[in-house]
Amino acid sequence: MTPPPDAAPPGLDRRAVVARLVRDRGALLVVSSLGAATYDLAAAGDHPRNFYLWGGMGGAMAMGLGLALAQPSVPVLVLAGDGEALMGLGSFATIAVQRPANLSVVILDNRLYGETGSQHSHTAWGVDLAAIAAGCGVSETATVDDDAGLDRLAARIVRSGNGPCVTVVRIGGEEMPRCLPVRDGAWLKARLRASLDLGPL
Amino acid sequence: MQSDDSGPGPAWPADIHDVLRGFDVTQVAYVPDGGHAELIRRAHDDAAMRAIPLTTEEEGVALLAGAWLGGARGVLLMQSSGVGNCVNMLSLVRTCRMPFLALVTMRGEWGEFNPWQVPMGAATEGAFALMQIRTMRADTPDAVRPTVAAAAQMAYLAEIPVAVLLSQRLIGAKVFVK
Numbered sequence: 024m025t026p027p028p029d030a031a032p033p034g035l036d037r038r039a040v041v042a043r044l045v046r047d048r049g050a051l052l053v054v055s056s057l058g059a060a061t062y063d064l065a066a067a068g069d070h071p072r073n074f075y076l077w078g079g080m081g082g083a084m085a086m087g088l089g090l091a092l093a094q095p096s097v098p099v100l101v102l103a104g105d106g107e108a109l110m111g112l113g114s115f116a117t118i119a120v121q122r123p124a125n126l127s128v129v130i131l132d133n134r135l136y137g138e139t140g141s142q143h144s145h146t147a148w149g150v151d152l153a154a155i156a157a158g159c160g161v162s163e164t165a166t167v168d169d170d171a172g173l174d175r176l177a178a179r180i181v182r183s184g185n186g187p188c189v190t191v192v193r194i195g196g197e198e199m200p201r202c203l204p205v206r207d208g209a210w211l212k213a214r215l216r217a218s219l220d221l222g223p224l
Numbered sequence: 225m226q227s228d229d230s231g232p233g234p235a236w237p238a239d240i241h242d243v244l245r246g247f248d249v250t251q252v253a254y255v256p257d258g259g260h261a262e263l264i265r266r267a268h269d270d271a272a273m274r275a276i277p278l279t280t281e282e283e284g285v286a287l288l289a290g291a292w293l294g295g296a297r298g299v300l301l302m303q304s305s306g307v308g309n310c311v312n313m314l315s316l317v318r319t320c321r322m323p324f325l326a327l328v329t330m331r332g333e334w335g336e337f338n339p340w341q342v343p344m345g346a347a348t349e350g351a352f353a354l355m356q357i358r359t360m361r362a363d364t365p366d367a368v369r370p371t372v373a374a375a376a377q378m379a380y381l382a383e384i385p386v387a388v389l390l391s392q393r394l395i396g397a398k399v400f401v402k
């Protein structure tokens with residue numbers, strides 16, 4: 024195995040990326056994958072329509088799909104790490120088949136498993152998650168590495184398109200201070216449901 | 225080649241479909257199994273349901289959790305070999321108290337000719353038990369409707385995760401001939 028060509032390439036500031044994406048969120052529902060994506064979302068400000076995963080690795084995109092199908096008139100964003108997306112690659116295919124127009128997947132690609140000690144992930148060797156999504160049949164895919172692209176993405180995720188979109192955002196590999204949101208899943212569930220006027224049992 | 229007789233099929237898949245309709249289940253996620261073929265066909269044909277083919281069973285666990293977050297009821301159809309694929313994702317169901325309902329067609333327990341189906345078939349209940357997911361079993365055609373209805377009631381009205389095991393004796397052992 025050859026080492027990755029560039030161990031820690033520069034990229035956008037992950038905290039700034041996520042803050043920008045949720046700045047004008049409106050009704051947006053957000054599911055974040057375990058680890059740094061969850062900390063980034065929390066750092067941008069807690070919100071009843073945030074669902075922070077602390078586990079279930081590989082399930083973030085599928086969870087977003089179920090939510091998007093259940094609430095077809097509300098935009099849904101899945102914020103996933105590259106490691107998370109690699110564990111749930113099949114969900115690109117499942118999402119492509121269902122074509123939910125209100126679902127966006129944003130992959131925060133630092134080419135690392137940041138949470139576990141910053142080991143290189145497959146994307147460090149060039150595995151292209153946007154191309155995989157496109158190959159699965161997701162018709163709208165992109166890779167973003169500048170502020171102009173980020174602005175376009177922020178506008179896209181709060182409205183429905185012709186189908187789902189998958190965007191890889193190239194972020195830097197720096198570790199950020201952890202920002203820990205609530206980790207009581209049942210409580211987060213009830214809070215998000217209440218924001219949709221769905222009651223408890 | 226499969227030599228199952230090709231007359232009109234048993235009534236229990238229609239019974240399950242009926243029960244799911246009665247509970248307003250709208251997301252029917254599945255990894256195909258021969259025993260679920262009729263129910264999968266019905267789900268695809270039912271405008272009130274969304275049939276969702278999965279690439280792996282654990283995807284379905286996460287999908288149904290998302291559905292419930294958004295107020296929709298879902299069900300996961302799979303064969304016993306897929307249960308092991310779900311184990312870690314069931315943490316999501318337990319931690320968030322999600323109303324999980326799975327319908328599992330059993331292999332490896334009754335007239336099984338394929339030894340590869342036996343280890344996971346024998347471990348199916350145990351795999352659910354590992355994650356404290358209760359199982360109920362239907363062994364005869366008449367037991368299917370009340371068992372699925374009881375399980376659905378517990379899942380959706382009490383937020384208790386339940387898996388119904390549809391026995392291989394009920395489904396009929398697959399017979400291969402040269």
Ligand SMILES: Cc1ncc(C[n+]2csc(CCOP(=O)(O)OP(=O)(O)O)c2C)c(N)n1
Pocket residue numbers: 056057058059060078079080103104105106107108131133135136137138139144312
């Ligand atoms: C099933 C499972 N395998 C492994 C882990 C350990 N783990 C936690 S976070 C993580 C890496 C996450 O990487 P990524 O999604 O890229 O996030 P980031 O780099 O932004 O931290 C891993 C492997 C886990 N929690 N669950």
Ligand SMILES: [Mg+2]
Pocket residue numbers: 104105106131132133134135136137144
């Ligand atoms: Mg990463």
